[in-house]
Amino acid sequence: MRSIDGAILDLKRLDLLATGDSLIHRLDARAKVLTTLVFIISVVSFDRYEFTALFPFFLYPVVTASLANLPGGYIVRKIGLVIPFALVVGVLNPLFDREVLVRLGPLAVTGGWISCASIIIRSVLTVGAAVILVGVTGFLAVCQALEKLGTPRTFTVQLLFLYRYIFVLTEEGARASRARELRSCGRKGLGLASFGSLIGHLLIRTWLRAERIHMAMLARGFTGEFHSRQVSAFGWRELGYVAGWSILFVALRLENGAQWLGRLVTGLLS
Amino acid sequence: MHMADALLSPAVGGTMWGVAAGTIAYSSMKVKKELDERKIPLMGVLGAFIFAAQMINFTIPATGSSGHLGGGLLLAILLGPHAAFLTIASVLVVQSLFFADGGILALGCNIFNLGFFPAFIAYPFIYRGIAGGEPGKARLTAAALIAAVAGLQLGAFSVVLETVASGISSLPFSAFVMLMQPIHLAIGIVEGLVTASVVSFVAAARPEIISAAAPGSLAGVPLRNTILAFLVAALLTGGVFSWFASEKPDGLEWAIAGVTGSEEVTGTEDALHTMLASLQEKIALLPGYAFRETGGADDKWAELGHPAMAPEDSGRIGTSMAGAIGAAISLMLAFGIGFALKRQLVGEK
Amino acid sequence: MSHHIVAVKHLQHVYADGTVALQDVNFTIHHGESVAIIGANGAGKSTLLLHLNGYLTPTAGEIRIGDFPLTKQTLPEIRRTVGMVFQDPDDQLFMPTVFDDVAFGPFNLGLPSDEVRQRVREVLEQVGAAHLMEKPPYHLSGGEKKRVAIATVLSMSPDILVMDEPTSGLDPFARRQLIGLLKNFRHTRIFTSHDLDMVLELCERTIILHQGVVKADGPTPEIFGDEALLAQCRLEKPLSMQGCPMCGQGRREQRNAGRKGSGGVNDS
Numbered sequence: 001m002r003s004i005d006g007a008i009l010d011l012k013r014l015d016l017l018a019t020g021d022s023l024i025h026r027l028d029a030r031a032k033v034l035t036t037l038v039f040i041i042s043v044v045s046f047d048r049y050e051f052t053a054l055f056p057f058f059l060y061p062v063v064t065a066s067l068a069n070l071p072g073g074y075i076v077r078k079i080g081l082v083i084p085f086a087l088v089v090g091v092l093n094p095l096f097d098r099e100v101l102v103r104l105g106p107l108a109v110t111g112g113w114i115s116c117a118s119i120i121i122r123s124v125l126t127v128g129a130a131v132i133l134v135g136v137t138g139f140l141a142v143c144q145a146l147e148k149l150g151t152p153r154t155f156t157v158q159l160l161f162l163y164r165y166i167f168v169l170t171e172e173g174a175r176a177s178r179a180r181e182l183r184s185c186g187r188k189g190l191g192l193a194s195f196g197s198l199i200g201h202l203l204i205r206t207w208l209r210a211e212r213i214h215m216a217m218l219a220r221g222f223t224g225e226f227h228s229r230q231v232s233a234f235g236w237r238e239l240g241y242v243a244g245w246s247i248l249f250v251a252l253r254l255e256n257g258a259q260w261l262g263r264l265v266t267g268l269l270s
Numbered sequence: 271m272h273m274a275d276a277l278l279s280p281a282v283g284g285t286m287w288g289v290a291a292g293t294i295a296y297s298s299m300k301v302k303k304e305l306d307e308r309k310i311p312l313m314g315v316l317g318a319f320i321f322a323a324q325m326i327n328f329t330i331p332a333t334g335s336s337g338h339l340g341g342g343l344l345l346a347i348l349l350g351p352h353a354a355f356l357t358i359a360s361v362l363v364v365q366s367l368f369f370a371d372g373g374i375l376a377l378g379c380n381i382f383n384l385g386f387f388p389a390f391i392a393y394p395f396i397y398r399g400i401a402g403g404e405p406g407k408a409r410l411t412a413a414a415l416i417a418a419v420a421g422l423q424l425g426a427f428s429v430v431l432e433t434v435a436s437g438i439s440s441l442p443f444s445a446f447v448m449l450m451q452p453i454h455l456a457i458g459i460v461e462g463l464v465t466a467s468v469v470s471f472v473a474a475a476r477p478e479i480i481s482a483a484a485p486g487s488l489a490g491v492p493l494r495n496t497i498l499a500f501l502v503a504a505l506l507t508g509g510v511f512s513w514f515a516s517e518k519p520d521g522l523e524w525a526i527a528g529v530t531g532s533e534e535v536t537g538t539e540d541a542l543h544t545m546l547a548s549l550q551e552k553i554a555l556l557p558g559y560a561f562r563e564t565g566g567a568d569d570k571w572a573e574l575g576h577p578a579m580a581p582e583d584s585g586r587i588g589t590s591m592a593g594a595i596g597a598a599i600s601l602m603l604a605f606g607i608g609f610a611l612k613r614q615l616v617g618e619k
Numbered sequence: 620m621s622h623h624i625v626a627v628k629h630l631q632h633v634y635a636d637g638t639v640a641l642q643d644v645n646f647t648i649h650h651g652e653s654v655a656i657i658g659a660n661g662a663g664k665s666t667l668l669l670h671l672n673g674y675l676t677p678t679a680g681e682i683r684i685g686d687f688p689l690t691k692q693t694l695p696e697i698r699r700t701v702g703m704v705f706q707d708p709d710d711q712l713f714m715p716t717v718f719d720d721v722a723f724g725p726f727n728l729g730l731p732s733d734e735v736r737q738r739v740r741e742v743l744e745q746v747g748a749a750h751l752m753e754k755p756p757y758h759l760s761g762g763e764k765k766r767v768a769i770a771t772v773l774s775m776s777p778d779i780l781v782m783d784e785p786t787s788g789l790d791p792f793a794r795r796q797l798i799g800l801l802k803n804f805r806h807t808r809i810f811t812s813h814d815l816d817m818v819l820e821l822c823e824r825t826i827i828l829h830q831g832v833v834k835a836d837g838p839t840p841e842i843f844g845d846e847a848l849l850a851q852c853r854l855e856k857p858l859s860m861q862g863c864p865m866c867g868q869g870r871r872e873q874r875n876a877g878r879k880g881s882g883g884v885n886d887s
Contacts, residue, residue: 004325011368015755040375045280048438055597055604062608069612082370086276089439097440112440119438122276127370134367140715140755142367151291152298154310159360160715161314166321166364167757168709173322190336195328196467199339203348203468204476206319210312212710215674217311219703220775221695221727224307261603262596311713478635 004174011166014078014131017070018138024068029137029145031238035245036133042249043125048115049101054125056257060245061128068136078131079124086123090116139163157226165209173202271422271429271454272365272380275373279436286378286432293386294359297352309353316345317357321364330460337460342388343418344465347397348479351389358385379432383425392421407470414469415462422458426450624649625671625701625779625807630680632666640666642831644680653808655818655839658828659853664783664811667828671781671809672701684779699728702777702806706784708764712756717748717767720756724775742773746800762793766800779807786814815857819843827852 018025024032039060046053065075094112102109134142140160147156176198184190251257275283301309320341327336341361345354359381365371372380400413430446433439439446473480625648632641640663648654658664669675670682673694684700687693705711714720718739725735743749746766751759759767765785772780785801786794794817801808801821812818818825818839825842827835829852835842843849843856855861 007325007369012758014368016758019753036374040275040373041280041284044275044278044283044375044438048440052597056600058601058604059607062604063611066608066611072608078370082274086274089274089277089441093440096442096445115438115440119276122438123274126275126373126375130367130370130374133374139364139367143715152295152302154298154302155294155356155360158310158314158317158356159363161311161713162317162321162357162360163314163364164713164715164755164757165315165318169315169318169322170325173326177326190327190329192328192330192463192467195326195464197471199323199326199464199468200471200475202322203319203472204479206315207312207476207479209710210315211308212705212707213311213315213713214308215669216703216705216711216713217723218674219672219698220724220771221698222307222723223727225727227722227726256596258596258600260596261599265595265599 004170004177008167008170008174010078011170013074014134015139017074017135018141020069020136022068022136024064024136027241028234028238029141030148030234031241032133032137033142033145033149034242036129038242038246038249039129040126042253043122043129045253046118046122048118049111051114051118051121052258052262053252053256054118054121054258056252056261057125057249060249061125061132064132064136068132070132070135075128075131075135079127082123082127083120086120090119093119153226161213168209169202169206172205176202271383271426271450272362272372273376273383273429273432275375277433277436277438278373278376278379279438280375282432282436283375283378286382287375288378290359290378290381290385293355293382293390297355300352301356304352309349313349313353313357314360316348317361317364320345320357320361328464337457337464339464339468340384340418340422340457340461342384343392343397343414343421343461344468346389346393347414347465347469351394354393355385355389358389379429383428383432387424387428388417388421391424392417396420407466410470410473411463411466414466415459418462418465419455419458422454422461423451426454624683624685625809626681626683627667627670628681628683630667630670630682631678632663632670632675633678639831641670644828644831644833646826646833646836648807648809650807651805652824653822654810655822655825656809656811656828657813657815657818657825657854658811658834662828662852663831664828668703668781668783668809668811672698672703699775700777701779701781702772702775704768704772704780704782704785706787708761708768709756711768711771712759712764715755717743717751717754717756717759720767721771721774724771728775738774739770742770743767745773746770747796760793762789762796765789765793765797769800777806779809780804781809783811784813785810786812786817815843815854816859819857819859827854 039057043054043057061075065072093116094110097110097112097115099111100108101111101114137145140163143156143159143163147153180190180194180198184194301313320339323339323341325338327338330337342354342358345357348354349357362372362377362380362384366374366377366380397413397417400416401410405413427447427450430443430450433441434443434446441449469480627644627646630641630644631639633639644663644667656664656667666675670677670689671684673689682689684693684697687697689697712720714723721739721743722735725738726732730738739752740749743752746769748763748766748770751763751767756764756767769782782801786797789797794814798817798820808821810818810822822839824837825835825839826833827842827848834852835845835848843860846856849855
């Protein structure tokens with residue numbers, strides 16, 4: 001979130017991906033939310049020293065992204081942004097965990113390095129799954145799915161309000177911030193005092209906007225209840241989607257697919 | 271201090287999801303009961319405001335580095351505990367989905383760490399206690415400072431507990447605490463100062479905003495309930511954490527065991543193993559060494575964890591070589607399939 | 620037809636901080652009229668509009684919409700009758716998609732969802748925005764937002780349309796499109812605007828608000844002809860009535876002749 005304008009553009013791009021039309025896009029959002037959950041739980045449930053068994057899980061994000069025709073480069077870039085954070089935590093593992101677990105010829109690999117690598121792969125998989133979920137579903141549909149899965153309406157409705165006004169307010173914030181930067185030479189003027197009043201102004205404007213929105217709601221007969229339409233249904237297709245992937249995930253969780261594949265191939269060669 | 275999925279075990283993540291979901295349900299009920307429908311758009315729009323505010327940086331005095339607003343305490347001051355908790359939670363939901371800031375499974379932890387402490391502990395008990403009705407600037411700053419520091423310290427400690435209980439990071443508890451608490455002391459001080467400066471600006475420019483928030487929030491906090499909720503949450507998490515910290519059972523199996531009963535799980539697992547083993551034997555592409563030797567996927571690394579007991583032999587290296595080759599192949603396969611699917615899609619168009 | 624009358628009698632509004640926004644405002648607007656309320660910044664236009672659908676309560680005086688005085692009991696009916704379009708469409712379009720936004724009012728009226736669906740389609744076609752139905756509001760352009768905002772109000776089939784600064788922030792093409800659209804409505808229309816050329820084109824009657832009172836109320840060409848009055852109220856003639864800066868010739872006579880001749884010569 002370094003550059004404000006960049007962040008806004010990024011948000012808009014991800015949001016627009018969800019308006020695509022594909023087999024995956026057309027599925028009910030609940031199916032995609034549930035599948036993503038099963039996927040993430042399966043991935044993170046591995047022991048900390050598990051490394052190779054994680055690789056077959058790449059099948060899910062890659063296949064989903066391809067079927068939904070999401071731009072691969074964009075997804076990779078999004079994931080790439082998060083890797084440094086995983087690395088910061090993961091790289092501490094080799095310091096504390098120096099037991100040699102595997103020797104590859106002259107190379108002694110400690111548990112710390114294995115678990116560090118494992119953390120990075122986990123990050124890529126879980127972050128990828130989340131990005132793809134939004135890319136093929138859209139925030140509105142995710143919210144609707146959450147509501148149908150039992151989230152209180154008060155929460156989902158204000159979640160939608162939040163999402164709607166992110167676009168308006170970040171642009172407003174970007175304008176204010178730009179104005180401050182342009183009038184402050186170098187670092188001077190970017191301190192706490194100007195920050196407090198800048199954010200304060202922004203807050204007041206936000207508050208007044210909330211009042212106007214409420215006014216607009218009242219003007220159209222709002223009585224405290226939100227009505228929404230039913231757009232899709234959880235049918236056989238959705239059931240098949242969730243069940244199919246879940247079975248695969250559990251199988252891959254219980255049996256190291258990479259190991260199995262590796263032996264299959266090395267066995268063939270020998 | 272957003273936690274990521276990669277450092278979390280399903281048991282800890284799941285437990286915290288439960289805690290967060292319960293608190294969201296409770297807070298939603300409370301907000302609904304207040305019957306202040308004006309709050310619904312206000313909460314959402316203020317949540318969006320937090321996003322905008324977090325993108326704007328300021329220079330931290332005397333250090334030259336830059337920081338930004340967290341916003342938890344500010345929201346609590348403006349909205350009162352329940353509405354603030356819901357707003358923080360929704361900010362975190364959007365962050366996890368769009369900015370990959372904290373994962374989906376980690377959402378429960380993050381909502382608890384960053385939402386519960388400022389909204390239900392720091393604001394009602396510390397900030398309101400010190401600031402009172404209409405505080406002067408010094409009093410307000412002191413209140414915000416102490417409340418922000420306390421809220422972040424509790425949150426940071428909670429991060430440590432959750433991470434250690436998950437057992438993915440090898441960082442020992444004491445080292446992690448020594449790392450997290452001082453960092454968050456600094457962050458807390460900055461957060462307190464920023465919150466105070468924003469609140470005092472708004473209180474001077476538009477006093478009705480701050481005063482409109484205050485009475486509602488006081489009435490909205492029955493002390494007893496909050497303490498009770500906190501106790502329950504603490505017992506629940508403490509209990510679950512300590513149990514996991516000592517037992518460290520495999521998360522998914524624990525979850526499955528919770529649903530189906532443990533014997534059945536081991537039963538099916540064994541069945542699956544034998545089935546796969548026999549399948550392999552039938553295909554007969556593999557020499558017989560691998561399967562028995564490595565055992566199940568679960569106890570393999572446990573053996574490896576004790577090198578003295580598991581001398582490196584050709585079999586082991588063979589196993590890990592096979593694993594590495596298999597990993598590479600599965601990666602290639604995954605991307606190959608994806609590429610083919612995409613080609614096909616493009617072809618159809 | 621008394622049903623669509625808007626009558627404002629001795630309206631006064633004093634804000635909580637003591638600011639007198641409206642001192643004593645009186646006017647009556649009849650069915651089918653198109654009226655502009657103009658005035659300098661801070662003249663009280665927005666405060667006045669917020670009284671027309673009961674968001675603000677008068678400090679003194681009375682407002683009647685149709686046969687009803689504006690009271691707590693009549694409020695829901697009056698809010699349906701008076702459709703209010705806000706200046707900033709971002710305040711008005713708060714739902715996740717255009718469809719949801721336009722459907723918001725009809726759902727609140729308790730209409731069955733089939734009828735809501737049909738109404739949404741109709742009004743979106745009316746404002747030329749049917750293709751935007753499934754889009755989220757933040758992906759729309761300024762002109763599109765404005766037209767959708769109008770649709771959200773039309774979907775409640777109001778008798779009276781109240782619009783705050785309808786053309787502000789629009790590019791010339793979008794402005795022209797909007798004026799063309801508004802011209803075709805047969806509702807009673809009340810606008811506030813600083814776009815005096817739009818006023819000249821759309822409103823046969825103009826009310827000047829100045830320091831919380833009605834300073835002038837009459838046919839638009841007459842009001843805009845009184846330069847002394849305009850100057851006193853911090854206003855000026857619409858540009859189309861001023862001399863041409865390039866050739867120095869006035870265009871007013873020409874335009875007036877055109878207006879009388881066909882009644883709508885400058886449609887988009």
